[in-house]
Amino acid sequence: MNLLAEQIKNTALSMGYEKCGIIKISDMSGYEEKLNERIERIPATKPYYEGFYPFAHLQDTYPWAKSIVICARQYGKYHIPDHLEGLIAKYYLVDSRRDENSEDFQDSLKFEAYMQELGIKTATERKFGITALRWAALKAGLGIVRKNNFFYTDSGSWVHLEAWLIDKELESVEIPKLKKCPEKCNLCIKSCPTSSLSEPYTMNRSSCVSCLTTFEGWDLPHEKFNDEMGGWVFGCDVCQNVCPMNKGAWNATEEFPGLSELSKHISLEKILKMDYTFLENVMQPKFWYIEKHNVWRWKTNAINAMVNDYKEQYREYIFYACKDSNAKVREMAEWAIQKLNLLPHKPGTS
Incomplete structure (x- = not known):
């Protein structure tokens, strides 16, 4: 060197x-x-x-x-x-x-x-x-x-x-000392929710949860893997979380600028109540894989996550989404109601 x-x-x-x-x-x-x-x-x-x-x-x-x-x-x-763990990839x-x-x-x-x-x-x-x-x-x-x-x-x-x-002809190369993956370890492959990771060192982008929540997955009511997407609304950490070589590697010692404050505005329920000004001006610059004219994706992804781990508290938010200004969100909410066999509360009932 x-x-x-x-x-x-x-x-x-x-x-x-x-x-x-x-x-x-x-x-x-x-x-x-x-x-x-x-x-x-x-x-x-x-x-x-x-x-x-x-x-x-x-x-x-x-x-x-x-x-x-x-x-x-x-x-x-x-x-x-x-x-935000399991909701948005780290x-x-x-x-x-x-x-x-x-x-x-x-x-x-x-x-x-x-x-x-x-x-x-x-x-x-x-x-x-x-x-x-x-x-x-x-x-x-x-x-x-x-x-x-x-x-x-x-x-x-x-x-x-x-x-x-x-523009300079330079070189500085190291020899890594990291241990290779154990030959018989296949935890990442076994844990991939959609089997996008079907064999070592390869991946099918069209079925990867990270892609399905950002660049793909435009028609979630008819998406083949909407069940397997689980609770993720943006990205996926599964294959990294289960990796033995990542054990103890995350060492949280610092705060990322603005994350703590922004996180107060994010949950499945809050996403469905977000107005489009907030989605376009606050969420989109931070999570820019979803473009400004497609920020409705946050709501369809959130509804899908609600369906995959349904709680009674989600009912009112799904019905609220039926009145959303975006047709894709309304369609997703109606799909969720049918899939979950939800009935609106009648006056006087709890």
Whole structure:
């Protein structure tokens, strides 16, 4: 590792990143083979994975790029309100990618500015990554990918990855010391609610609960997996929660900015009573996988969760949703009433 690479790595670590590595741009070429393997295993994923092929040929878009700086940052350090466990996946509760109030976001800006001050040209994409982040981190030796497809460091899978393309030819690669998944362990696969995770290192996006609550699942009354979605309304943590390699990895020592206050407004019942101004202006910027014009999804997801673990207290909220201004929400509420065989309370009855 030359002096410049060492400077970059040490600065990243001093800014709160757990790991930092640098790989050659050519190290991404093997990613194309992995995409081919995934498509071959589950052909239905082809339309989705086809969009990732440019990650294996970054110089077609960025001819000046010579290396990739890849960093891992622990997010399993934040306190998660108890009542949001199993409702919203932890990653999204402490997602710093677009949260300018978070220290993590500000450190990301500072780290990029530092590299630019050194005369390095950079490019990044903070939402979904400028390249295949897990593959880049794997090639840099920052950790390993486990059977549930998540990237693990010493902090388990509760880490966020970031990458920058740079115009300097540098390299800083580690050899990870993490133990591999036990050969006979299949807890993540057995626990996947929809069997989206059907075999090690693969996943069917169209049936993943995280996708069904965000990018898929547009017609929940007719969704094949609406029962299996359980109580989740945004994301899913099941395969990470059951992983033995994550045992004791979440160490809540800090508060994420604004999460405690926001959490007071979130429950299944409160979601159904939320006005669309709040959904669009408060919920959507925080949980941005659901776009502003689709925030009604929060209500349909909440109704589905109510159906899957019905309590009598939910009755009034489901009937309330029958009067919602959005037709999809009204349809979902009527579906729930039929599925649960609910009858409205008559005057004078309890």
